[in-house]
Amino acid sequence: MFSQQDSKPDWVFRNARIIDGTGAPSYLGEVAVRGDVITAVGPVGTILEQGTNEIDLAGLALAPGFIDAHTHDDRIVLDAPDMLPKISQGVTTVVVGNCGISLVPVQFSSEPPPPPMNLLGNAASYQFPTFADYAAAIASVKPAINVAALIGHSALRLAVMPDITVKATDAEIARMGDMLTEAMENGAVGWSTGLFYPTNAAADADEVAALGRYVSEHAGVYATHMRNEFENVLESIDESVATAKNAGTPLIISHHKCAGVENWGRTEQTLPKIAALAEEHPINFDVYPYSAGSTNLRADLMTDTYPIMISWSEPHPEMTGRYIVDIADEWGVDIHTATSRLQPAGAIYFQMDEDDVRRVLSSDLSMIGSDGLPHDVHPHPRLWGTFPRVLGHYSRDVGLFNLETAVHKMTGLTAKVFGLTRRGEIAPGKFADLVAFHPDTVGDLATYESPLQQSVGIDWVMVNGALSFSANGAPTTRAGRLVHRDN
Ligand SMILES: [Zn+2]
CATH class of the missing domain: 3.20.20.140 (Metal-dependent hydrolases)
Known part of the structure; x- marks a missing residue:
């Protein structure tokens, strides 16, 4: 049954720096989402109706997920x-x-x-x-x-x-x-x-x-x-x-x-x-x-011409995060012997x-x-x-x-x-996969020494119209799907 209520957007994002995914210059604008789809996009002043949720994104960039x-x-x-x-x-x-x-x-x-x-x-x-x-x-x-x-x-x-x-x-x-x-x-x-x-x-x-x-x-x-x-x-x-x-x-x-x-x-x-x-x-x-690249630890990739770090080892979990030359030193063996002792294992190659x-x-x-x-x-x-x-x-x-x-x-x-025809852009009819971030502070914190670090500057993430991540820890839902052409 059609009613006024039905046409109201679930979300309207206002005052965002919209980076639409096409590579075109960004602009200050607004985006409306209803259900799992983007229904309207344009410069500030385009979307006249009020959304159930009105979000002011002043200072933030809004991009496709x-x-x-x-x-x-x-x-x-x-x-x-x-x-x-x-x-x-x-x-x-x-x-x-x-x-x-x-x-x-x-x-x-x-x-x-x-x-x-x-x-x-x-x-x-x-x-x-x-x-x-x-x-x-x-x-x-x-x-x-x-x-x-x-x-x-x-x-x-x-x-x-x-x-x-x-x-x-x-x-x-x-x-x-x-x-x-x-x-x-x-x-x-x-x-x-x-x-x-x-x-x-x-x-x-x-x-x-x-x-x-x-x-x-x-x-x-x-x-x-x-x-x-x-x-x-x-x-x-x-x-x-x-x-x-x-x-x-x-x-x-x-x-x-x-x-x-x-x-x-x-x-x-x-x-x-x-x-x-x-x-x-x-x-x-x-x-x-x-x-640096990373894959299994492989004998044929072993070299002393650049550093190689162990990312996991089944027999020697205590060696994860350490360099192969140091492990070989400690064991009093060459890097090739150390490599075979660590197997099965993974490595990071600074190649x-x-x-x-x-x-x-x-x-x-x-x-x-x-x-x-x-x-x-x-x-x-x-x-x-x-x-x-x-x-x-x-x-x-x-x-x-x-x-x-x-x-x-x-x-x-x-x-x-x-060939994901309805993803990757902010445009009417595309699925509402969106990310709001702080362009001045967005950055990575994970390092080779300390890799399990969450990045900073991502404010929130929407997947198929559902709020799915929030930097402030607000409750979210899971809404992911198997995607292919046209879905
Ligand atoms: Zn590969």
Whole structure:
């Protein structure tokens, strides 16, 4: 039944500095929300009706909720659905299933899942043979933030292949393709590879392209942790682009970097190369705002040319947060022996050049993705700090780009790349994912030494029209959903 009451907005935000996510200049304005949708936006004086809740945002910026383009939050959204590390940064959507690693469709009968699958949890964490199962779990848990999901190639290979050290047969590709089809039909937004990882490395470009075609049929994207981010980074870019073109999928190069001391400075080669290739095929990349990476502790990544910090260790939890050279010293062994004694373990590698990080962040093609590892005991600070660090440190303090561009890289651009047509912008008809923050004080506090620090300057976060985080500790609700094209 229609009445006057029905048309009244639930929320009207007044006097906000609106940064709409498109990269356009911000302006002082107001936004109305009804249910889970933005119903009106404009300069001060546009919205004449009163909202049930009238909020004055003088002095605050209002932006679309941030989309974390690169996460490994597949399991943590179910196990710790408040998602405090992310929502406290203003993140309202996480893209899960990166680097070839996803909870669907593989299951493990024995502990531990092989690296890198152990980055998502133990064997019991893997309980979703179909994407429909995972979608149902998201719907029933209802995490505080939205989830957009990729399916990982390692998860497919481990589900189907008795021997993952070889290339898949045609029959195995067909089975993996059926699983990808099921996932895409039930709401996945694309798929990923992690050709750098032992569970994925035996797949050649033909296997990847053959599987990519199943995803392309459903307009999905292809994200890749490339085979090589060290000396062969240029060759890996060629392989990634050729494969994506062959499959007919847009390409997302994951956490673009030039790793290893001898490769520092080489983004001066990679970025122009990618930009030229992007003229002919849709290509973007994600980046986290730090010069250290993090993954499993790996013998083949061990070096004394830059520091390496332990982020977790099953046999030696007392060594988390310490540098490998110090641990080796204390034990009276070399770093390689120390590495094998710590296994299974995770590490933070200080393997990048700050100038490279800044060049990648500054590229028009880059989106912000944390790549945070939520199950690590002593995680890389990117888990708690990525988005405020880009807004505060890199945009406001260093001046790499203006605030509108910073927000665009974490909202409108990301939504466009992943095909999330109703997210990432403040405009009528878009879902009401919003973040209000203090542009003068927003910033990260998490450090390598003390990584479990909540960022500052994020005032509140709304997800699908529900107040879902408040810096002052006011009660909130969880309203996250599985998101895909048009929802
Ligand atoms: Zn990766």
